[in-house]
Amino acid sequence: MRLFLGSCLTFILAAAIGLGATWLTLTRGVAFGALTVGAWTAWPKTGSVDIDPYARATIARTGALPIGAGDGVAFFARTDDAGDALDGRCTFVVSGMTPAARYWTVTLYDAQGRLVANTTDRHGFTSAEVIRDAGGGFAITVAPRARSGNWLPSGGVERFVLVWRLYDTPIGVASLTTKEGPMPAITRKSC
Amino acid sequence: MMRIALWILGALLLGGIVHLSTVLAMPSAANQDAYSRLSERTPVNAVVPLPAASGQDATMPFMDPAFAVAVCRYDLSAGALKLHAPLSQAYTSVTFYTRNSVAYYAINDRAAGRRAIDLDLMTPEQRAQVPEEEDVTAADRLIIESPTQRGLIVLRALAPEPSLMAMARRALANAQCRIEPLPTQ
Numbered sequence: 001m002r003l004f005l006g007s008c009l010t011f012i013l014a015a016a017i018g019l020g021a022t023w024l025t026l027t028r029g030v031a032f033g034a035l036t037v038g039a040w041t042a043w044p045k046t047g048s049v050d051i052d053p054y055a056r057a058t059i060a061r062t063g064a065l066p067i068g069a070g071d072g073v074a075f076f077a078r079t080d081d082a083g084d085a086l087d088g089r090c091t092f093v094v095s096g097m098t099p100a101a102r103y104w105t106v107t108l109y110d111a112q113g114r115l116v117a118n119t120t121d122r123h124g125f126t127s128a129e130v131i132r133d134a135g136g137g138f139a140i141t142v143a144p145r146a147r148s149g150n151w152l153p154s155g156g157v158e159r160f161v162l163v164w165r166l167y168d169t170p171i172g173v174a175s176l177t178t179k180e181g182p183m184p185a186i187t188r189k190s191c
Numbered sequence: 192m193m194r195i196a197l198w199i200l201g202a203l204l205l206g207g208i209v210h211l212s213t214v215l216a217m218p219s220a221a222n223q224d225a226y227s228r229l230s231e232r233t234p235v236n237a238v239v240p241l242p243a244a245s246g247q248d249a250t251m252p253f254m255d256p257a258f259a260v261a262v263c264r265y266d267l268s269a270g271a272l273k274l275h276a277p278l279s280q281a282y283t284s285v286t287f288y289t290r291n292s293v294a295y296y297a298i299n300d301r302a303a304g305r306r307a308i309d310l311d312l313m314t315p316e317q318r319a320q321v322p323e324e325e326d327v328t329a330a331d332r333l334i335i336e337s338p339t340q341r342g343l344i345v346l347r348a349l350a351p352e353p354s355l356m357a358m359a360r361r362a363l364a365n366a367q368c369r370i371e372p373l374p375t376q
Contacts, residue, residue, distance in 0.1 A: 006198050013202035018209020025214070047294045049338075057217035059292045060224045064253045065345060068286035068297025074253075102301075103282050103349060105257045113252025121353075123256045128281075128351030165255055167282055167349070168299055 022057075031055035035171075037183040040075035040164060044171075047071070064113060072101070072167035078159075080186040086162065088116070088144060088154035090191040094162065095139035096184040101169035103127050108142065108152055111159045118153035125150060140184075162186070218291040225251050225292050226343055229264055236272065238263045238346065238366045243356070255347075259359035263344040263368035267337060270372045271313035278307060279348035279362035281355070287312070287335060288343040296335050311371075312337055312344070344368060 032052045033045040046055045048069040059066055067074045079085055080092060098104055107124035110116055115123045125140060131150050132138045141147040144156040154160050164183065218224070228250060233239045241250050241260045254260065259279075265272050276285055278300045285308050286297040298308060310333040313321075318336055346366055348359035 006194075010198050010202045010205065013199070014205030014209055017203060017206025018213060021206070021210040022213040022217075026217070047297070049293060049295050051293055053214050056291065056293065057214045060218040060221035062253075063221075063223050063225050063228050063251050065225045065251055065286075065288060065292055065343070066294055068284070068294035070297030070302070071284040071286055071299060071347070103351070105255055105349075107255060107257070109253060114249055115256060126257045126349070126351050129353075163253060163255075167284070168301060 025054055026058050026061050029055075029058050031058065035073075037075070039077045039079055039081050039186050040183045041077075042073050042075045042171075044069060044073055047073075062113065067165060072165055072169055073171050075164040075166075075183060077162045077164070077186060080188050082188065084188055086142075086160050086186075087191070088157035088160050091141065091143040091147075091189040092186055093139055093141055093189055094152075094184045094186050095137065097137060097182050098127070098164070098184060099166060099169060099171050099182070101127075101166035101171070103167045105165045105167075106140065106152075107163050107165070108154060109161045109163065110157050111161060113161070116153070116155040116157055116160065118155050120146075120151075120153060122151070122153055124152065141189075225288070226264070226290055226341070229262055229343065233262055233264045235264055235266050236368060236370050238363070238368050240360060240363060257351075258347040258349055259356060259363050261346045261363040261366055263346070263366075264341075265312065265337075265344060265368065266341045267312070267314050267317065267370075268340055270370045271311055271317050272368055273371055274308070274310050274312060274344060274366075274368045276308040276346050276366040277362050278303070278305075279359045281351045281359070282349040283308070283362065284347050285310075286345045286347070287337065288345065289337070289339040290341045291339075292343075293338075295338055298333075309333065310335055314340060 031043045031046055031054050035042045045051055046066045104127045105124055130138045140150040140152050142152045142154050144154050238261050241262055284299040286294055288294050312335050315336050346363055348362050350356040350359040
């Protein structure tokens with residue numbers, strides 16, 4: 001009787017541990033080979049046949065198609081440089097320089113990877129359309145209400161994700177170092 | 192006390208096995224992966240433009256809205272596939288995914304180096320059947336091997352500015368993928 005009870009409890013505990021760990025890793029998007037620059041993280045191997053089992057399971061669950069390694073690299077940011085979560089009710093400024101690439105795009109999504117609806121139909125910027133200063137730098141203001149210059153509307157969502165995609169770039173293809181930077185800085189201005 | 196510790200240790204080990212096996216089984220068990228989503232709205236072996244990602248009804252999460260996207264959902268069981276993708280003015284790329292969304296090959300306009308990306312997609316078995324001399328005479332023919340019989344080809348054309356989206360969509364509208372029936376031997 002004791003053996004029976006013990007094994008029953010063990011199996012229940014094992015199932016809880018195993019499924020709990022799977023749920024945790026897949027909802028958080030765990031993957032190996034992360035390349036982190038400031039607040040930005042990319043997983044260049046996720047776009048190749050060297051993708052690890054965790055990233056495979058994550059993309060199968062979410063339905064996303066990772067950007068191919070021969071196409072480009074995608075950097076994700078869920079916090080600012082200080083580590084605070086990206087909150088759509090606050091104002092953030094994304095500024096600085098980008099690594100070498102033929103084109104880049106920056107896009108704002110909600111936590112599930114959907115675009116955030118807004119009146120101007122603006123979901124991001126490309127390297128060709130962003131307004132730059134005399135030195136070639138740029139500043140993008142992410143805010144719920146209209147701003148002058150490069151305004152990226154956040155629609156007031158509770159959490160948003162910024163994805164910086166570099167197309168036709170040497171990064172991640174041949175090398176995997178964090179010295180590739182610089183990536184743009186994300187700073188919170190007001191809340 | 193010792194006994195309880197042993198039970199817990201057993202539960203941890205079993206839990207680890209459950210965790211690893213569920214992670215490994217996820218790709219084949221998922222019914223909301225990209226291929227499944229696209230099989231509801233695209234025919235097989237044809238290039239279909241995807242509607243612009245907007246708001247809540249995007250086909251897949253984390254799509255880049257600056258790109259016009261077209262998809263060829265392929266099935267190589269009837270023969271090899273020929274893909275022709277004209278280049279748009281800005282940036283065009285073609286990415287190949289297996290049935291389980293693993294990107295196994297990607298090429299962009301610069302790597303293609305011509306006015307269009309032309310290539311043949313076949314399974315390793317079909318590749319082995321390609322006659323040797325044909326392989327040599329068509330040296331500029333790009334042959335890609337698909338690890339799985341079914342999969343996705345995603346064509347992306349960049350619109351550097353929103354006003355250029357129509358141009359990017361037009362470029363992709365002329366793309367095609369079609370099956371070449373197997374040569375009868």
